[in-house]
Amino acid sequence: MLIILPPSETKSLDGPGAPLDLARLALPALGPIRQHIADAVVALAARPEECAAALKLGPTQLDDVARNAALWSSPTMPALERYTGVLFDALDAGAMSLSERGRAEERLMIGSALLGAVGAADPIPYYKLSAASRIPGEPTLRALWRPVLGEEIAGLGRGLVVDLRSGGYAALGPVPGAISVTVMSERPDGSRTVVSHFNKHYKGLLARALAVASREPADAHGIARIATSQGMRAEVSGEHAVTLVV
Template sequence: MLMLILLPPSESKSPGGTGPKIEVETLSLPQLNPIREHLMSALVELAQDEDACAKALKLGPRQSDDITANAQLRQSPTMAAIDRYTGVLYDALDIASMKISERGHAVERLAIGSALFGVVRADDQIPYYKFSATARIPGQPTLRALWRTVLSQELEQLDVGIVIDLRSGGYAALGPVEGAVTATVVTEREDGSRKVVSHFNKHHKGLLARALSLSKLEPTDISDVASIAKRNGLHAEVSGESELTIVTQP
């Protein structure tokens, strides 16, 4: 049974796209569609007031294009989610370098958290948007209140094997998956002490996601996940029943 690798989204995204405007009914996890529709409508409405939108989404004066993109959310071109999101983690995952067959295997295993869509599969077609897990639309419940119960239920009911949850804390909180393998990235100093890192956290999680998505074997437990990571040059340790530690050097 295929593993499920849950990735965080990214604030940076590729603009444009060649796909048709979004059709929510074509997205994976269709039980999430009522909340998706609700949030999309609320985000489009919010974008009609640039000042209110900038304040709610914590956007600076140079991000007016993002407000315009939100206003045009339902009419914008789409592209596969795995190509839409960019940034450090996605650079390390490097989906663009994969052969067609490798990309096919990766796409089957990858899903991406989203404040707007809950979770999407890697090949779901989505538009450019600006909306993060820390944002709150005025007059609306928190994203955690909207997503938490239904998103967790949908993720836990998926017909998949082991779940490797690499989402950041804010996105994992929108829909926790009980028993999912998580990963912490630490730096080990010369004296043996360790410190949780932030700068290289996304990079090493991207490398882990690449190793897992290209694996010819399907892990069934955390020890298998660690073994795949090690075979791909990562210093991985099993540090708990469902917690993996990736150790880096300063």
């Protein structure tokens, strides 16, 4: 099983690892595109005002321009520790046992505008780039990633793929046959609406349940059973779709 998480705009700074080495990342065939995008990000950061405008950075985020400029020389840390925020708080990798962490690192990938997708243990630097970012003079990130990313992920041959990425990141590299998950809120009258604010929290809880499960599910029904065993209300809403009802 492979669980693809969305990245987070918020990230831990610094890290204990050596600078970015593309050869150490999962999906090595993506190397040339990763190199191209990373070089373009660094070049853009050499023009601070243009960079801030292109990446829509506010006055309190201008340090991210300098951090992008140092992309090739800054320290790294495992992707599972680099990304922070609501989903990763719910995933709570720091509280996993050694055996659970091992299963999680084998099963989890994280989408990335900069790197396409990375393994949970892949050493990556801090960076600022989102799926919606547009680097002046470059094709869109979707145009760069979409022809190859989904195919490379599917080519890993990990069996069932559970895609928890948000729409913008999933569009960078759709994986055929992947299970999608929707979080819905149910009102007292039985009507439902898509959850937005706590969407990442519930997906983080589901990701944790799947990542540490002793047995991998074979289909959407198996995913729903694991979610239910952890106190979640899950419904199979299609061959490739699960709904969490909150």
